[in-house]
Amino acid sequence: MKRILTITLMAIAAISAHAQEDVYKAEMDILDAQGEAIIKEYRALMKADPKGENPTTAIKVAQFSATLDSISNEQLKLVKRIIRENKHNQLPASYIKEAMYELGYEGLKEALDPTAAYYDNPDLEKPKQLLASFEKRKPGTMFHELTMKDMEDREVKLSQWAGKGNYVLVDFWASWCGPCRQEMPNVIQNYERYHAKGFEVVGVSFDQKKDAWVAAVQQMGMRWPQMSDLKGWQCAASDIYGVRSIPASVLLDPQGKIIAIDLRGNALGAKLKEIYGE
Numbered sequence: 001m002k003r004i005l006t007i008t009l010m011a012i013a014a015i016s017a018h019a020q021e022d023v024y025k026a027e028m029d030i031l032d033a034q035g036e037a038i039i040k041e042y043r044a045l046m047k048a049d050p051k052g053e054n055p056t057t058a059i060k061v062a063q064f065s066a067t068l069d070s071i072s073n074e075q076l077k078l079v080k081r082i083i084r085e086n087k088h089n090q091l092p093a094s095y096i097k098e099a100m101y102e103l104g105y106e107g108l109k110e111a112l113d114p115t116a117a118y119y120d121n122p123d124l125e126k127p128k129q130l131l132a133s134f135e136k137r138k139p140g141t142m143f144h145e146l147t148m149k150d151m152e153d154r155e156v157k158l159s160q161w162a163g164k165g166n167y168v169l170v171d172f173w174a175s176w177c178g179p180c181r182q183e184m185p186n187v188i189q190n191y192e193r194y195h196a197k198g199f200e201v202v203g204v205s206f207d208q209k210k211d212a213w214v215a216a217v218q219q220m221g222m223r224w225p226q227m228s229d230l231k232g233w234q235c236a237a238s239d240i241y242g243v244r245s246i247p248a249s250v251l252l253d254p255q256g257k258i259i260a261i262d263l264r265g266n267a268l269g270a271k272l273k274e275i276y277g278e
Contacts, residue, residue, distance in 0.1 A: 022091060024082055031078070035071045038064050069265075076102050083111050086118075093121035100127040101245060105134040105261055133242030134261070143170070143256045144240045146204065148227040151214050156227050158202060163256025166198040167275060169263075172237055172248040174206040175216035180247040183264050184220050190268055191224060197276050200224065206246055208232040 146158040173180035205228035207213035251260040
């Protein structure tokens with residue numbers, strides 16, 4: 001299943017209620033209940049068919065995933081409306097904190113408006129830190145060099161691929177990262193579709209164990225260049241690109257300029273279709 005719940009908005013209304021009346025609670029409760037119902041069905045399905053032996057299981061899982069995506073999109077729309085309609089009070093702060101990763105760079109930048117009444121709310125400390133990390137890889141800036149080793153222990157540089165005339169997806173991932181593994185088939189599918197047109201992927205692993213890193217690359221069929229310094233969250237990419245969670249990515253244009261960040265799911269395919277025309 002692609003994801004169980006994309007944003008942790010359950011009970012946010014209760015969290016924020018101590019500050020003031022939350023007139024959006026009922027609307028959020030409905031979405032939460034819908035999400036919980038789907039998760040309950042998914043867990044029951046996994047309990048009944050943990051190995052996916054029933055041919056209909058994969059179809060149902062895909063349906064659950066699509067439904068949860070739709071619910072999550074509605075939750076995010078509601079959060080953005082709460083932010084837009086409540087610049088003059090403290091209500092948006094807890095919502096922003098819980099949905100900060102889903103808001104992404106542009107959404108978070110808009111939400112953290114210094115003129116908003118909630119801007120100095122303590123709940124926004126982590127969202128502000130996340131926005132600062134996003135700034136290190138924001139669209140419009142040039143790529144930052146990385147020097148690491150490949151799976152053959154040879155020193156490689158990101159500049160061997162970036163800025164060489166092709167679009168390049170720099171994919172930050174790790175073998176131990178479940179969401180990374182869930183997203184990888186999508187990356188592979190797009191790589192296979194557009195590589196002949198010049199699209200390249202460079203994997204930057206946040207692993208610490210080389211064997212696990214190499215095994216994951218082989219198991220999942222990742223046929224693009226890989227690099228890592230095997231330092232986990234202390235790796236150079238974490239600081240240089242402000243990566244605080246994975247999967248994460250930057251898409252570079254042929255000159256090496258960042259044009260998009262954290263494209264995943266349908267968003268990656270849509271962007272590549274826009275670039276390559278099919």
